[in-house]
Amino acid sequence: MSRFDRAVVPALGAVAAALMFCMMLLTCVDVVGRYFFNKPVTGGFELTEMLLAALIFAGLPLVTLRGDHITVDLFDAVTPGWLFRAQHAVATLIGAGCTGFLAWRLWLRAAELAARGETTSELGFRIAWLAWAMSLLMALTAAALVVVMFRPPRRHVPGEGEGPGA
């Protein structure tokens, strides 16, 4: 673990875990409240949305530092060492470029939301704060990719830390 990991991973992990648990609790309380007490959580809908956005973006640097992005690794076993290192450098650089650019665009969007003073409909939360957080976490992901670029690449073992979808 580098200094970057030590600074980022535990803190973001704790935040992510808390957000995930809150989201579960919120949904349960909302349903139970609606059926048994005839009183759903005020603003439950928009709270869920904000929790979702926050937890996805908080998870991104964590995924990146573990090198868990889904990649075509069909030829990992047969790629010569020099080519493998080159691929790693190019791929992470491209990734850093993408996420960096996206962080900047999200920042512009946040500024726009702030200028219009947009708030959520029920709770009146200033949505720009969330957009700023999304942008910063995306920038942190870009930074994480730069850190990963300087690490020796790991050849992927099929089946380890594997695909989420299926």
Added chain:
Amino acid sequence: MIEGLAGLAAFLALAFLRVPMAFAMGIVGFFGFAYKVSFAAAAAMIAQTTYETGLAYTLSVIPLFILMGNFVVRARMSEELYHAAYTFLGHRRGGLAMSTIVACAGFGAICGSSIATAATFSKVSYPPMRKYGYKDVLAAGSIAAGGTLGILIPPSTIMVIYGIMTETNIGKLFIAGILPGLVATALLCLAVEWMTWRDPKAGPPGERSGWAARLEALKHVWAVVALFVLVIGGIYAGFFTANEGAGIGAGGAFAFALARRALPWKVFVEVLIESVRTTSMLFMILIGALIFANFINYTSMPADLKDFALRFKDTPWMAVAAICVIYVVLGTAMEELSMILLTVPLFFPVVTALGYDPVWFGIVIVIVVQIGLISPPVGMNIFVVKNLLRNISIGTVFRGVIPFNVALIALLAIVVAWPQLATFLPGFMK
């Protein structure tokens, strides 16, 4: 058409350079959109897509079902399921492998992930199979194949993703998976039967259990039944939406894991973080795919494909058969999630234009994903089993999954030939 194909080619080139899928799709989508419209519009589009996907209420179903699955895995419900299945089937030839399949089906009813199911049963059902002298081909094959029932029997991550991409009702998709899931379980057991008929030494019988033991074992699976009835029953009856069902399911699984003292603080936090990581990984690739689809929709490709398919208007099954063949072939080499994210936006309009039910097509997609997951050379379930059972060679797993692959292809043919199998139950929903 040319532009669309060029985009796909560029994506493949980047992907094989080892650029993560999400970025590869995003980059091509961005530059393609910039080329078709303008750079400023493309820059606005990617920010918009990212922001809105993050804040989409319906997508909260994804982390919640993932969390439910992760709690269920820790709650050790798999062992009871296996034991119950064993008391009924263990004395038959190949009975332990059939028990694996049936227990996987039961586990699939509370867990939406094929990989988690295969990983769980590598630990639960391999040791007894080894003890009774089962050959590794049969043991590994049945676990890898049984795992795929995790996504066909509701809940299912793949159905959720398909539902989100095509705006199909996720609750209906879930219910549609039940009957094909039962047929799949039977077909996979038939594959076990066939393997042990060819080679009776591959799966010697275990001990016979009396009815008292069977009933006793059944009583222990009440938690699984309760969770399934609560979540899927609740969605079917319309008590709550799929999102709410996912939240309730996660809460229920959390309560069970807690009650069984399977959740020390460290494990609890790890489960939460693991679920967030999986969610982020999934959303990354989902956002990439949406950006890519935004570009593809600006090209003539979707319309061209539709025109082409409409030539088969009188024999629509031919178009569907062609799509199935394409998927089975792609599934051997491609990672399945990327495969459907990339192709469903292209095929979905074609299939619905031919008059097919979107819910039915969702089940078809799940089945081709299942086939892909156990198709050599690249099948995630094969890798998972190989990784957890280190003493088995990858070649053994490859040989072990082939009969099960045939069984799932038969399932695909059945569902294509009789769409009612998928559409019957959801027909009763509002």
